[in-house]
Amino acid sequence: MADGEVPKDIDVIIAGAGIAGATLALALHQAGLKPVLIDPVVFDAQVAPTFDGRASAIAYAAFRQWKALGVGAALEPHAQRIEQILVTDGQTPGAASHGTGPFFLRFDSAEIADSSDGEPLGYLLENRHIRAALAKGVIDAGITVLAPAKVARASFGPREAVVTLADGRELRAPVAVGAEGRGSVIRSEAGIGAVGWDYPQTGVVATVQMERPHEGVAHEYFLPGGPFAILPLTDNRASLVWTESRARGAALKSARPEIFQAHLDRRFGDFLGTVTVEGPMFTYPLSLQLAERFAAPRAALLGDAAHGIHPIAGQGLNLGLKGAAALAQTLVEAMRLGEDIGSEVVLERYAAWRRLDTVSISLAADAFVRLFSNDNPVLRLARGAGMAAVNRIGPARRFFMQEAGGAVGDLPRLLRGEAL
Numbered sequence: 452m453a454d455g456e457v458p459k460d461i462d463v464i465i466a467g468a469g470i471a472g473a474t475l476a477l478a479l480h481q482a483g484l485k486p487v488l489i490d491p492v493v494f495d496a497q498v499a500p501t502f503d504g505r506a507s508a509i510a511y512a513a514f515r516q517w518k519a520l521g522v523g524a525a526l527e528p529h530a531q532r533i534e535q536i537l538v539t540d541g542q543t544p545g546a547a548s549h550g551t552g553p554f555f556l557r558f559d560s561a562e563i564a565d566s567s568d569g570e571p572l573g574y575l576l577e578n579r580h581i582r583a584a585l586a587k588g589v590i591d592a593g594i595t596v597l598a599p600a601k602v603a604r605a606s607f608g609p610r611e612a613v614v615t616l617a618d619g620r621e622l623r624a625p626v627a628v629g630a631e632g633r634g635s636v637i638r639s640e641a642g643i644g645a646v647g648w649d650y651p652q653t654g655v656v657a658t659v660q661m662e663r664p665h666e667g668v669a670h671e672y673f674l675p676g677g678p679f680a681i682l683p684l685t686d687n688r689a690s691l692v693w694t695e696s697r698a699r700g701a702a703l704k705s706a707r708p709e710i711f712q713a714h715l716d717r718r719f720g721d722f723l724g725t726v727t728v729e730g731p732m733f734t735y736p737l738s739l740q741l742a743e744r745f746a747a748p749r750a751a752l753l754g755d756a757a758h759g760i761h762p763i764a765g766q767g768l769n770l771g772l773k774g775a776a777a778l779a780q781t782l783v784e785a786m787r788l789g790e791d792i793g794s795e796v797v798l799e800r801y802a803a804w805r806r807l808d809t810v811s812i813s814l815a816a817d818a819f820v821r822l823f824s825n826d827n828p829v830l831r832l833a834r835g836a837g838m839a840a841v842n843r844i845g846p847a848r849r850f851f852m853q854e855a856g857g858a859v860g861d862l863p864r865l866l867r868g869e870a871l
């Protein structure tokens with residue numbers, strides 16, 4: 452609907468129809484607000500196999516939100532339950548699955564079954580399936596999507612936000628949400644700065660088929676170049692997130708398939724039999740970027756526009772999904788109370804709700820990267836001892852599992868699986 456008329460009675464302009472923006476749009480629409488999504492990339496291009504090769508570990512609380520928004524049925528056939536997570540420090544692939552060596556950590560969903568209602572530690576879903584389910588939900592709901600269309604400028608007056616597209620069209624609404632990723636135009640136009648740094652690392656992502664059953668076990672082991680994660684997918688496949696130095700990442704990207712396979716085999720090991728690469732390989736530069744504020748008068752930031760973090764703990768999108776649930780609830784409750792949904796006082800409630808959790812998780816991920824992406828013998832000993840200690844203490848393990856499941860703290864209703 453790129454050249455269509457711009458709707459007049461919009462409640463919320465959402466710049467960016469990625470996973471965070473589309474989830475927010477569905478939540479607002481379900482509760483009676485009128486969102487409009489804008490994105491330079493049409494949905495059909497977003498779900499192409501060559502667009503986004505990542506799979507995401509989705510916390511069970513975040514998955515409940517999608518069920519509450521009516522997209523659970525479309526996602527469930529593609530969702531692989533994560534029953535166990537095995538973390539190993541060292542260079543022996545799959546060491547934790549043999550239970551050998553002192554330095555490993557084992558998280559098991561059975562240990563928190565009483566508080567998680569039998570839910571797994573999380574679900575592994577390929578991003579293209581998430582994007583397809585959300586796109587269908589948005590289209591079926593009749594939500595207006597302006598695509599291909601790009602937000603070029605925005606201004607924030609006393610009564611409304613005015614968003615100007617690159618083709619000159621103008622949209623007006625009480626509030627504009629920046630969900631356009633790290634290069635957010637809404638953020639810069641609202642005068643909100645960002646802090647952060649680049650990691651000297653690239654995330655290499657590939658999908659593989661394994662010979663032996665993965666049994667829903669995710670593996671993460673820490674090599675000097677960075678973490679190497681084997682994330683189980685449906686049909687006995689796995690998504691690899693393999694962190695390497697920038698130079699090695701570039702070399703792997705241009706390597707011939709047999710060379711890539713040889714490097715892969717060396718890191719993966721043979722504990723799951725023969726491993727075959729399926730489809731293209733993707734690389735992502737890794738960085739940390741945190742917005743100085745998550746809201747300003749008539750503007751709110753969501754997803755990577757607010758916080759882009761290292762994938763070491765699989766929390767980036769989960770933070771964006773928690774943000775979508777909190778922002779939707781804040782705006783809907785304000786609407787029901789007759790408040791101005793774009794006022795500073797309303798948007799500051801959202802920002803305050805999400806600030807502590809977001810900053811703590813972002814900085815914890817950064818600390819993990821520094822602690823684990825190196826071969827310093829003293830640090831190796833310290834982190835190995837730390838892992839062995841946590842592994843021996845049941846309550847500590849359960850704390851980490853509940854934290855990763857996203858079901859702790861002041862949970863928005865959607866993350867409890869309830870409608871707004």
Ligand SMILES: Cc1cc2nc3c(=O)[nH]c(=O)nc-3n(C[C@H](O)[C@H](O)[C@H](O)COP(=O)(O)OP(=O)(O)OC[C@H]3O[C@@H](n4cnc5c(N)ncnc54)[C@H](O)[C@@H]3O)c2cc1C
Pocket residue numbers: 466467468469470471472489490491492505506507508509600601602603630631632633634636654655656692735753754755756762764765766767768769770771
């Ligand atoms: C290798 C890797 C693995 C990861 N694994 C996990 C994981 O297991 N679990 C997890 O929780 N997270 C994970 N993450 C993080 C996660 O992928 C991101 O946090 C998530 O994709 C961010 O989604 P988003 O919707 O906020 O932003 P984006 O995906 O960046 O979407 C932004 C959207 O805005 C659009 N846009 C851009 N500019 C404009 C504009 N000017 N106007 C309008 N629209 C615009 C873009 O086209 C895009 O559609 C991983 C990241 C990496 C790199």
